[in-house]
Amino acid sequence: xALGRIWVFAEVLQGKPVPVALELLTKAxxxxxxxxxxxxxxxxxxxxxxxxxxxxxxxxxxxxxxxVEVLLGGPAADAIAxxxxxxxxxxxLFGMTQDGRDVxxxxxxxxxxxxxxxxxxxxxxxxxxxxxxxxxxxxxVTTKFDGGKxxxxxxxxxxxxxxxxxxxSAKVVPITTAVAEKHRSARVVDRVADVASGPKLExxxxxxxxxxxxxDPKNFELLEQLAQAIxxxxxxxxxxxxxxxxxxxxxxxxxxGKTVKPSVYIACGISGAMQHTVGMKxxxxxxxxxxxxxxxxxxxxxxxxxGDVLKIVPQLVEExxxxxx
Amino acid sequence: xxxxxxxxxxxxxxxxxxxxxxTHLLKRDGVEVVMDPGDEFGVEAGLKxxxxxxxxxxxxxxxxxxxxxxxxxxxxxxxxxxxxxxDDALRGSDALTTARVLAEAIKREGFDLVITATESTDGYxxxxxxxxxxxxxxxxVTFAKSVECDGSTLKVQRQTExxxxxxxxSLPAVVSVTAGVNEPRYxxxxxxxxxxxxxxxxxxxxxxxxxxxxxxxxxxxxxxxQPAPERAAGEIVKDEGDAAKRVADFLASKKVI
Numbered sequence: 001x002a003l004g005r006i007w008v009f010a011e012v013l014q015g016k017p018v019p020v021a022l023e024l025l026t027k028a029x030x031x032x033x034x035x036x037x038x039x040x041x042x043x044x045x046x047x048x049x050x051x052x053x054x055x056x057x058x059x060x061x062x063x064x065x066x067x068v069e070v071l072l073g074g075p076a077a078d079a080i081a082x083x084x085x086x087x088x089x090x091x092x093l094f095g096m097t098q099d100g101r102d103v104x105x106x107x108x109x110x111x112x113x114x115x116x117x118x119x120x121x122x123x124x125x126x127x128x129x130x131x132x133x134x135x136x137x138x139x140x141v142t143t144k145f146d147g148g149k150x151x152x153x154x155x156x157x158x159x160x161x162x163x164x165x166x167x168x169s170a171k172v173v174p175i176t177t178a179v180a181e182k183h184r185s186a187r188v189v190d191r192v193a194d195v196a197s198g199p200k201l202e203x204x205x206x207x208x209x210x211x212x213x214x215x216d217p218k219n220f221e222l223l224e225q226l227a228q229a230i231x232x233x234x235x236x237x238x239x240x241x242x243x244x245x246x247x248x249x250x251x252x253x254x255x256x257g258k259t260v261k262p263s264v265y266i267a268c269g270i271s272g273a274m275q276h277t278v279g280m281k282x283x284x285x286x287x288x289x290x291x292x293x294x295x296x297x298x299x300x301x302x303x304x305x306x307g308d309v310l311k312i313v314p315q316l317v318e319e320x321x322x323x324x325x
Numbered sequence: 326x327x328x329x330x331x332x333x334x335x336x337x338x339x340x341x342x343x344x345x346x347x348t349h350l351l352k353r354d355g356v357e358v359v360m361d362p363g364d365e366f367g368v369e370a371g372l373k374x375x376x377x378x379x380x381x382x383x384x385x386x387x388x389x390x391x392x393x394x395x396x397x398x399x400x401x402x403x404x405x406x407x408x409x410x411x412d413d414a415l416r417g418s419d420a421l422t423t424a425r426v427l428a429e430a431i432k433r434e435g436f437d438l439v440i441t442a443t444e445s446t447d448g449y450x451x452x453x454x455x456x457x458x459x460x461x462x463x464x465x466v467t468f469a470k471s472v473e474c475d476g477s478t479l480k481v482q483r484q485t486e487x488x489x490x491x492x493x494x495s496l497p498a499v500v501s502v503t504a505g506v507n508e509p510r511y512x513x514x515x516x517x518x519x520x521x522x523x524x525x526x527x528x529x530x531x532x533x534x535x536x537x538x539x540x541x542x543x544x545x546x547x548x549x550x551q552p553a554p555e556r557a558a559g560e561i562v563k564d565e566g567d568a569a570k571r572v573a574d575f576l577a578s579k580k581v582i
Contacts, residue, residue: 071492073455073465096451098468098485105455106465108421114544115420117450133553134449135342141349142549154452186464186494194488206581230582243505249470249484255449256503258486264579266572274338275446281556285579287572298561303575307564315569320582323573 003033003124005089007150008056009080010037011099015046017054019202020095022162024155025054028093029165031124036060037170038083038092040067040076045172052170054162062175069187070179073102079177081110084150091128094154104154113148119155128153133278157202157259158282194248198227201251204234207262209253209280211238213269213290213309217246222313223268229320236260238276254279269309272297289313326380326437326476326496328371330404331427331457332364334388334395335447342447349547350417350540351447353389360395363442365402365509366502370472371440372403373507378476381405383434387415387426393525400520401512408434408526415530417540420448424456429533432461438479439499443468458499466494467501 006028010021021037028035037056039047044061051059062079080092080103092107094100096118108115120140121131128151129144145151201207208223208230220235227233236253237246253260254276265283270276272288272295280286281300288301289309298304305312336342337357345352371382384399385408386392396407410426418426431439439461444451458465468484479498482489512520530538562571576582 071464071466071494073458073467077459098483101451102455102465102467105420105424105452106459108452109424109456109459112421115450115452115456116545117420117452129548134344138553139344140549140551140553141344141547142551143545144548146544146546148544182462183464186466186492186498188483188490189493190491191485192482192488192491206576230576233581239504243503245505248488249503250486250488256443264576264581285575286556286559287575289568289572293561293563298559300556300559301561302556302559303572304559304561305564305568305572306561307568312564312568312572316572319569319573320576323577324582 003031003090005034005036005087006031007089007092008035008037009092009094009100009103010039010047010051011095011097012039012041012043012047015043017047017050018095018097019162020097020155020157022050022054023158023160024093024095025051025056026163027122027160029055031122033090038080040072042068048172049169052167053164055165055167056170059170059172060175061172062177064179066179066184070183071102071186071188072099073106074183075179076103077106077110078180079175080107082177083175084111089150091151091153094152096154096156100154104152108152113150113152114145115152115154116143117154119153120159122153122155135274158261194250196250199232199234201234201236201253201258202260204232205263206230206233206266207236207253207260207283208233208266208268209236209238209270210241210268211270212240215310219310220247222310222317225317226313226320229317229324238270267297268313270297271295272300326375326378327435328375328380328382329431329434329436329439330367330371330382330384330399331439331441332368332384332386332395332399333361333445334358334386334392335361335445338362338446344550346550349550358391358394360398361442361446363444363446363504364395366504366506367440367442368399368402368404369507369509370502374438374472374474378474383408385427385430385434386410387423396525397520398512400523401516402510403516406524408528410528410530410533412529412539414539414541417543419543419545420450420452421456422538422543424453424460425538426530426533426535427453428457428460429535430528431457433533437496438474441499441501443501443503454499454501461499463497463499464494465499465501466492469500469502470506472500472502472506
């Protein structure tokens, strides 16, 4: 069965589509059918060129200023549901972001159709099927949609590589569904950005992450020093230390944090719980330093060092500095 | 205020779960089960709010008989009442079915605020809170790393990619909390003893008018389960004083220094 319309929910930040939106558009192109994007932002028009260049023929754009302030889940699900009734898409793809999950979850309930989350791949040979990995990424599971259109699927960022199609700017079609009054009772009154320096965690070729094994929040400084010495490196963290308040959430790598695929990932004092490993096992090479030789992280490591991270990292800083001259 | 907290009994996350090769259902026999650690934060958040504002916490769970342990733990922590929705037909339910069952039980119970974890630690779907909110027709303030409430308005710090948003919402609402939103209490001995005499409702989907909902009605089915391709075994070394040099050699071989 060939797919008809495939929609990609595309978040736009500062006039640009977020990376996962372009990744999903690229994948959607390979499934056949007409690829279109859904944008809820006053800046939707500015994103049409990028979305078009990655395969979107049309951008359905909700540009109401209210979208700056409301929580996206309720009103976006309302608007998409109306559009679904009109346009009858077969498949809607979302990125596994906060807003992506909010909209997808509400939309599935509103339409009474199934939703599959945590997707890593999707195929449409006959049925639409989504691949996910479960139980500490030890099993890959393929799940197919049995009925109820559209199929709704949510994918982890970086599951696909974004590649331009060379397409022209997407045609912008306004979404006219108004933001219902009831959705205005929940609103964002302030946006706070954690201060970050150096390259972005998702883009850095080297990521150095710390976990409980560092023993104390102040030891994250050692990782910062190592990042400085290597250059073009970013510092990440496991959920355990984010939850403990050692470092901000924006540094969290893993299921509920960021997905990274650097050239080299250095895990310092991280045991390797599934929560963490799903966010980093796509790294090209993995180095793990941990006191506990039975730590699960060593199963993933290309180079595993059983030893004291607090002793080894300072030595490594000196060694790297010496080699770089 | 009336707070309803959703909890779930799951296989101990410190063990590796397995699926039955024939049925593709979770193997539950001989597997240690615990209250989802993420749910402890939800229960604690609910208890803190009613301690400050008055009212009580009802805890609701969908799952097999053993799910009672999770409900009892929440009662022992201080919840006033428990509801367990159980039925063989619910095995293999998807996120949407789960949300329908929980939402119906919550509606029947009445609520000012529903609290859930952001996602379960076994399935990690992370869309049930939003689906419940849609079915209850209230806002979902998700990924809360702090929750304040004066009895009518909710003030939440919601995690975002960049940091956090400060969100205000009027009740009724659903809020999903992250691990780390608080420090969950341990049930006291008095709490554990007291839990035994607290009201506990046992419901089936038909009690909720949801006949026919369950695994069989899920709009999705597993077609294949395969071991994930393993990474090639790496080299594991004990630090003999030369570890830093070896790591540096490795970094150089990958051309990042």
